Amino acid sequence: MKFAAKAALVVAILGLAACSNPDKYGSGAVGPGGTLGPGGAGMNGGMGGVNDPNSPAYFSQTIGDMVHFQVDQSTLTDTARGILTQQASWLVSHPSYTAIIEGHADEQGTREYNLALGARRANAAQEFLISQGVAANRLRTVSYGKERPLAVCSSEECYAKNRRAVTVISQSAVGS
Amino acid sequence: MKRFVLAMMMALLAGPMAAFAQSQEPLHITITDGVIEPLPFAMAGFLPESPDAAQMAQQISKVISDDLTGTGLFREIPKSAYVQKIDTFDTPVNYSDWQAINAQALVVGSVGMSGGKLVVKFRLFDVFSGQQMGDGQQLAASPASWRRLAHKVSDVIYSRITGEGPYFDSRVVFVSESGPKNDRQKRLAVMDYDGANVSYLTDASTIVLAPRFSRDGNKVLYTTFETGFPRIKMLDVATASARLLPDVPGTMTFAPRFSPDGSKIVYSLEQNGNTDLWLMDVASGETQRLTTSPSIETSPSFSPDGKQIVFESDRSGTQQLYIMSASGGDATRISFGDGRYSTPVWSPRGDMIAFTKQNAGRFHIGVMRTDGSEERLLTSSFLDEGPTWSPNGRVIMFTRESPGAQGEAALYSVDISGRNLKKVPTPGPASDPAWSPLLP
Numbered sequence: 001m002k003f004a005a006k007a008a009l010v011v012a013i014l015g016l017a018a019c020s021n022p023d024k025y026g027s028g029a030v031g032p033g034g035t036l037g038p039g040g041a042g043m044n045g046g047m048g049g050v051n052d053p054n055s056p057a058y059f060s061q062t063i064g065d066m067v068h069f070q071v072d073q074s075t076l077t078d079t080a081r082g083i084l085t086q087q088a089s090w091l092v093s094h095p096s097y098t099a100i101i102e103g104h105a106d107e108q109g110t111r112e113y114n115l116a117l118g119a120r121r122a123n124a125a126q127e128f129l130i131s132q133g134v135a136a137n138r139l140r141t142v143s144y145g146k147e148r149p150l151a152v153c154s155s156e157e158c159y160a161k162n163r164r165a166v167t168v169i170s171q172s173a174v175g176s
Numbered sequence: 177m178k179r180f181v182l183a184m185m186m187a188l189l190a191g192p193m194a195a196f197a198q199s200q201e202p203l204h205i206t207i208t209d210g211v212i213e214p215l216p217f218a219m220a221g222f223l224p225e226s227p228d229a230a231q232m233a234q235q236i237s238k239v240i241s242d243d244l245t246g247t248g249l250f251r252e253i254p255k256s257a258y259v260q261k262i263d264t265f266d267t268p269v270n271y272s273d274w275q276a277i278n279a280q281a282l283v284v285g286s287v288g289m290s291g292g293k294l295v296v297k298f299r300l301f302d303v304f305s306g307q308q309m310g311d312g313q314q315l316a317a318s319p320a321s322w323r324r325l326a327h328k329v330s331d332v333i334y335s336r337i338t339g340e341g342p343y344f345d346s347r348v349v350f351v352s353e354s355g356p357k358n359d360r361q362k363r364l365a366v367m368d369y370d371g372a373n374v375s376y377l378t379d380a381s382t383i384v385l386a387p388r389f390s391r392d393g394n395k396v397l398y399t400t401f402e403t404g405f406p407r408i409k410m411l412d413v414a415t416a417s418a419r420l421l422p423d424v425p426g427t428m429t430f431a432p433r434f435s436p437d438g439s440k441i442v443y444s445l446e447q448n449g450n451t452d453l454w455l456m457d458v459a460s461g462e463t464q465r466l467t468t469s470p471s472i473e474t475s476p477s478f479s480p481d482g483k484q485i486v487f488e489s490d491r492s493g494t495q496q497l498y499i500m501s502a503s504g505g506d507a508t509r510i511s512f513g514d515g516r517y518s519t520p521v522w523s524p525r526g527d528m529i530a531f532t533k534q535n536a537g538r539f540h541i542g543v544m545r546t547d548g549s550e551e552r553l554l555t556s557s558f559l560d561e562g563p564t565w566s567p568n569g570r571v572i573m574f575t576r577e578s579p580g581a582q583g584e585a586a587l588y589s590v591d592i593s594g595r596n597l598k599k600v601p602t603p604g605p606a607s608d609p610a611w612s613p614l615l616p
Contacts, residue, residue: 074449100404107577110518110532110561111385111608112431113488113495115399115406116444116451116472119428123449142405143428143446147383152357154558154579 056097059090059169067125069163072109074120076128080165084125087167088132095138101125102166103143104150106159111145118143125165212595214251215337217244218279218303220262221255222296225288232294232319233287236326240283242370243330243344247571248596250337253279265297274303281309281337285329294319296326300333309336323372324615331614341525341568344369347612348564348573349387349396349413352376353585353605362607364398366413369566369611371601377416386562386608387411390434393612397432397441406430408443410458422461429454431474435502436482442466442502444474453487455502466504475519478502479526479546486510486520486529486546497531499546510548519562522546524613525569528592532561532574541574543592554594562607567614573600575607 048055050062059065065087067080076084091097103122105114122141130136151158219241224233244250260273265286274282285298299312313332317325324345331342352365352374361380364387367373377396378384385406387398396411403420406428411418421441423429432443441456453466453473467473471491478485479502486499492509495516500507511517515535522529526546533540533553539560544551559577566572570592577585585607587600600609 107559108534110475110495110534112444112474113472113490113518115385115428115430116446116474119446119451120449120472127449140426141449144383144401147360147385149358152581152583154581154583 053090054094056169059087059094059097059167063087063090065167065169066164068160069121069165071106071159071163072117074117074124076124080125081128084128084167085132088129088134091129091134091138091169092132096171097169098138098171099129099134099140099167099169101129101139101141102168103141104148104162104164104166105143105146106162107146107149107154108159109146111147114145115143116145118145121163121165125167129167212249214245214249215280216251216253216278217281217283218253218258218274218277219283219285220258220260222285222287222298223263223265225265225286225295229287229289229294232289232322236287236296236322236329237285239323239326239370240285240330240333243327244333246370246598247334248591250281253277265299269301271301271303271306274301279303281333283333289319290316292319293317294322294325296329298329298332300336323368327368340570342614343566343568343571345615346567347393347615348587348600348609349377349389349612350587350602350609351384351387351607352603353607354380357581357583364396364411365606366396367602374603377411377413378418386431386610388433388610389612390438391436391613392438393615395434395438396610397434399430399432408432408441410441421456431476433477435478436480442476442478442485444476453485453504455504464504466500467507477521477529479522480524481526484522486522488518488520495534497529497548510544510546511551512548513551521563521565523565523569524567528569530563530565530572530592532563541572541590543572552594554590554592555588555597560588562609564609564611566611571596573609573611575609577607 048057050057052058063086064083067083101122103118105117122143126139126141149162151161222233222237224230241252245252257277259276260270262284282301282303288295293316295316297314300309302309315325315328327344330344335342346369347366348369349366352363353360355361362384363380364377364384365374383401385399387396389396394413398409399406400409408421408429409418428446430444432441439458444451445454450470451472451474453476455464455466469491471489473487473489476485476487483502484499485502488495489498495518496509497511497517497520498507498509515533517531517533519532520529528543529546530543533542538556540553541555541560541563542553557576558579561575563572563574571589573589575585576588577583584605587602587606587609589600590597
């Protein structure tokens with residue numbers, strides 16, 4: 001859960017944006033970095049509390065919407081599997097939600113390779129969720145490569161945070 | 177003179193020996209610690225033929241001077257040193273006066289207005305052999321195109337002296353960046369090779385990446401997130417209108433590049449986490465899969481004859497460079513040094529491949545022969561990536577990004593000799609340059 005605090009800000013806003021924007025895949029959906037800002041914390045209230053197991057906030061913060069990867073790897077760690085298992089369980093019991101899994105890479109790679117690497121990571125998370133019973137047609141993946149880092153320093157401390165797959169849930173239809 | 181300067185150009189590649197072997201020739205080129213002494217030239221003005229051409233004449237002279245000196249191969253002798261005063265286009269050249277100030281080459285030109293057209297005339301002289309190099313030339317264009325006219329003059333001078341193909345009259349499409357590192361705003365922009373005449377082709381409403389010109393320079397392919405997912409768009413440069421290329425739902429497409437004849441596009445398609453190379457026929461939209469490996473295949477680039485494709489793949493475990501037929505099939509690995517190789521781009525001359533290399537925590541731009549031999553790294557920094565070739569295959573432009581929270585991307589250029597590394601002026605941070613062919 002150590003990433004939950006950081007994840008909260010990001011996903012809180014994204015989740016909200018998704019609810020208020022039915023055209024989630026339109027040009028407005030630029031990804032988590034695009035809407036990350038200091039004002040985010042105050043918007044949590046609109047999503048239900050982190051202690052309400054039925055709330056998106058519970059999914060994104062209490063469970064954790066984000067898993068992390070080793071350098072240039074897309075293999076799920078034990079920690080990642082633990083988080084994804086809980087994500088899957090939540091998604092199975094909340095069938096009105098769909099999810100886009102975003103894959104990201106750190107800046108230590110070329111742009112196009114990192115897009116492909118991010119896609120591998122998103123896919124690894126997606127496959128695991130499917131293996132845990134989430135219907136494939138509720139999930140989609142996208143890669144942002146190194147375009148939307150969460151942490152902006154140029155050291156391993158930040159890189160470790162940026163090598164991630166984020167499960168962004170919404171109540172709009174996937175793939176429409 | 178031409179022979180000697182050619183030797184100098186070869187020396188840029190081969191090292192000091194070739195140049196010293198020619199040291200009895202009239203031109204004196206000193207190579208110290210691998211640094212070429214630029215060839216001194218004089219530009220006896222681009223003389224205005226009428227008062228209304230005076231300002232234009234000055235501007236044109238400046239652009240030509242900047243083009244030539246910007247190569248690092250030429251040094252302009254200050255006008256204050258000139259002995260002979262040339263005040264008309266037809267003033268006979270007194271070679272000894274120019275020899276006295278050690279000008280190797282002399283440019284005499286004029287700028288006039290005729291029937292609403294800007295007319296530029298010029299002659300190039302080899303001072304020490306005492307003769308004109310090639311015929312004098314006259315170029316005309318609308319006054320609005322004065323920069324192109326100047327670049328064309330520079331191209332003729334450069335080509336006559338170096339024996340290399342021209343490249344100044346060209347453009348660069350790139351990504352103009354703004355905003356913080358975790359929320360970068362990106363717009364496609366196009367400019368002259370020297371950073372002048374910037375115009376924007378898209379707004380900042382979505383992420384755009386890695387534009388590439390068609391060989392005729394009329395179209396640009398790029399990757400856009402406007403649908404929420406990476407998709408390839410083809411843009412008409414003249415009208416800035418663009419259309420999304422057909423795709424398969426649930427996939428990502430990116431890393432597009434035109435075939436030399438513009439009829440096909442090679443690109444990466446990601447499906448279920450696996451990225452392979454595909455070919456699309458531009459007219460019909462029909463696609464053909466070129467690779468079927470579970471590894472990442474991306475950043476493809478055609479050979480100039482269109483018969484082969486160089487690309488990167490991590491099928492060996494790390495990113496390496498491979499060449500295969502343009503119709504797919506077996507690929508031959510060409511990179512074998514330490515580290516990871518990526519973003520290969522075939523030289524327009526066909527003889528070399530430029531690439532990005534990552535090794536021991538540094539990024540480099542390098543070049544190698546198409547068989548992987550003679551690898552040379554031209555740059556080294558925290559993050560260099562994405563080389564693109566000048567139309568004559570002598571200069572490489574690329575993205576250099578500085579580290580840290582305040583890190584920014586900028587465009588740089590470097591000779592394939594590794595010399596003359598310099599920042600390309602852009603209105604703000606910039607990335608992903610792609611050089612156009614020489615303009616018509």
